[in-house]
Amino acid sequence: MVPGIFGRNFGGQTHYLYSLLSGWQDQDVTLDLWGTDVKPVNMNSGTLDYRLPEPARLWSSARYPGRLGLSWDAARLHATVVSRRGDFDIAHLHSLSWGEILSPLVLHRLGKKVVYTTSLFGSDNPGQIAARRGKLWLNLYRRFDGVVALSPALAEDCRNHGVSRAIALPNFLAIPGLESGRDLSLRAAVRARYQIPAEDPVLLSIGAAIRRKGLDIMIESYIRVAKARPLTWLVWVGPCSRGDAGGGFDASYVDSQRRRLLEAHVSDRVIWAGMVRDKHEMVGYYSAADVFVFPTRGEGLGNVLIEAAAAGLPAVATNLPGITDAVVVDGETGFLVPLEDVDAVTRAVNRLVSELSLRAQMGAAARVRSRLFNFENYCKRLKDFYLQVMESPPR
16 A cells, blocks of 8 residues: 655645655555655655755745645646556645645545645644635545544544544654653753853753744743843754745744843843754754743644653643643643743743752653654554555545
8 A cells, every 4th residue: 555645835744754754664555755846755764864855845835826826736736646646545635725625526536545634723623624714625624534633632623523534643753863862962062062051951942933833932931030040041943044944934023032132131041043954963952951941822733842752851831732731741741831821931941940850850751751652653553544544435
């Protein structure tokens, strides 16, 4: 059986998809990655390792603006699936526009099954689709033969809106170097690069430089923490300019946060690391940190929470029921805080910065929990899901 993994613009899914293809070893199921502007990719090396090609996107954005661009993308997608219909059994889509939502109508006529991954609550889940796009889109959504949901909340939303075959399948730990936890030599090297003393506490946050990721909440919280504990550092890993953004950068938003730090006179201990595409280098940043802070406003799951847990970092994260709590256990592996609550983030961070024993205890528990998100289990469940979809009657 050969599922073809299709998409128009993968965004944050690029890292996961390349990891999946590079680590996949199953002999009965072959995964191929296809896009309208790229040749089929099938790494299947079993190493779970790769070097992300430049640029980070698999293909360019729409060639034409507005509806014309969306129509062009839809036409290209359908031309691809029709021309390659003999090369796959299941089409697995990872983005949702007119081309993708109409694809079951085309693929079912070709005798193919089609699966979709819903990855962001409030964006591509059925409830949001119904609210924003109406009943037509929801009915088309129900035509998918199966839906992979990155979190329990997304899977429940699928079931609540008549999507009968939906599986909650959180992503796996996609940085193999973190399976052994922190690397002390890399910890020392990263701290030396930024001249961070070995004993100073470091807060780490990772994400696109957009409002949804809560950079402003992180900055306001850090300002308060730094006033009380001036030896605390903040490292932000993510796009810091249009040049390295790959689609996740809001210039005016980032500029306002930089100004806020300058006004508060705490910018000297804030490191803007920029985009980091090398996984070995990412191990270094996780190893150099002491607390992971993730005050996001919306997620499908939050892969970085899995990575931070594997590195033995206690997390302070927004409590998104059925999403972030699928990774972080409040009071055990970190703290879950209310949405938009700067005070709660500050209290939780202050506690972890000041209480070394609590930090170590939660970090150890996070390491244990991270083993739930192992690659072998993910692959088994994904294969079983594909087989269920193949055996299901036509929709």
